[in-house]
Amino acid sequence: MPNKIPNRQAICETLMEHAKFDRDIVALCSDSRGSASMTPFFEAFPEQSVEVGIAEQDLVGIAAGLASCGKKPYAFSPASFLSTRSYEQCKVDVAYSDTNVKLIGISGGVSYGALGMSHHSAQDIAAMAAIPNMRVYLPSDRHQTKKLMEALLQDQKGAYIRVGRNPVEDIYSEDNCPFALDRATVLREGTDVLLVACGEMVRPALDAAELLAGEGISCTVLDMYCVKPLDTETLLKYASSAKLIVTVEEHAPTGGLGSMVAQQIGEHCPRFVKNLSLPDAPVITGTSREVFDYYGLTADGIAKAIRKMLK
């Protein structure tokens, strides 16, 4: 039975569990509570909910003001708008002023499919990661999303969390979801290829490794949900012995996971790194599934690219 719970819903459920006991948790939406799956929170906790209208700058500024007074704000907006329209507020009011605002970028990457480039966030990792004192997380499935949110509820620092719109097939289960904050999760170990993925690309990367295993190609797969701070230690541990390093991300080719991994590999153990990503161009029109197929960001596409490189 395929999973029907998107990561955004896991965020809402986790916050609702904690908001009952922690009255400082505040959710803010910019006319985005439906898209964010946050309607149940707003209905259950009206005193802890703030609707600012379609005003992303205000969304983040208000959240920062709340945080400076001891609140624990979670600001929800489509990743495309949150990471661009309110970029300066993320930089100045959250990161620079060091406020405990959790920025939740919903419908990230190409979730909005045929709605076009205005609604795609293929630049958010690069933008957010470039800000000093800003952490960037792209959880892979609903179970990891819950673990991540529970960990972030315990700290007092700002962070950007990007999730997609659609349900992602489970990687972990409720009983088996190993998680340590800012440490990549090793999903499988192999000797030939190191596959590093984040967000919705972890599942196809893992499936590609399974396909390749049947052909005698063994892969390590890292779930690098913590894009910043990147888990360099785990990365280098596996990179030093791999014949090939491949990154997979739902992001433009510049400034994302691939760039960060390549920077570390280049500095510490130089070798070939292939970055599988969206293009440096508006993506082709289609559903997100069709877009992934077109650019080879699927299990088959990833396996095909690896076979070609190993030839």
Place this chain on the structure above:
Amino acid sequence: MDNRELTIHSWDLRRDILDIVMAGGGGHIGGDMSVLAPLLLLYKKHLRVTPETVDDPNRDRFVLSKGHSMEAYYAVLCDCGFLDLADVKARFNKLGSPYIGHPHNVLPGIEMNSGSLGHGLPVCVGMALAGKMDKRDYRVYTIMGDGELAEGSVWEAAMAVAKFGLDNLCAVIDRNRLQISGSTEDVMPEDPLDRRWAAFGWNVLSVDGTSIDALDTAFETAKTVKGRPTMIISNSIKGYGSPVMENKAGWHHKVPTAEEYEQIKTDFLRRKEAARHAQ
């Protein structure tokens, strides 16, 4: 310190600002002079915060949204015991100094960083909302520049303040009518400013921004208004205090020459004497 004494004292702080700008080799001196009266009055008489209570959850909050008027803010923070004036003068703008040209919240008494415009009001909405949520009686203040009002984020927050009925928030516009390129009315017209804010649901008070008495009355009035925020339009004079600088857009950011410095000092002393003899 009563209002008359505060007015006289304000001329000493203008001298401090002048010296800070000279020491640092830069500063937004024109806006420093126009914003000083409401800023000083707030800290001396209205804001319930001291160097000992900067972490008290019940303290009043202030955000200098026109963050470039930092030299005036330094002068006031020093005068109120948050910072040391000699240290500020010695290190302002210097390599590795905490005293930069905009508010930086590593310093005691500064709540939030600013510098890019249009940030203060949204942040203050959050602070005021938190106060309402927690049923605390603190008040939240911000001062914006008039040129700053062209930023769209100001008007996003203007709507939100009214929506949430934040009567614990009082904002000030330093209405000196000049910005770096010239007259605000040429760059991006703002009049009728009072009607614009009133249309957004604010209680609007338009006062003489060089008068401590008039500003004091406005701040007191704002505390009595229920259900909506108050906007004080502080009609001020850029470069206030010396004909060398007054109403000249070129003094938005400028370091006086040695000759100008002497003249400005003399003008401040003359105005201080006039204030001392005023009834």
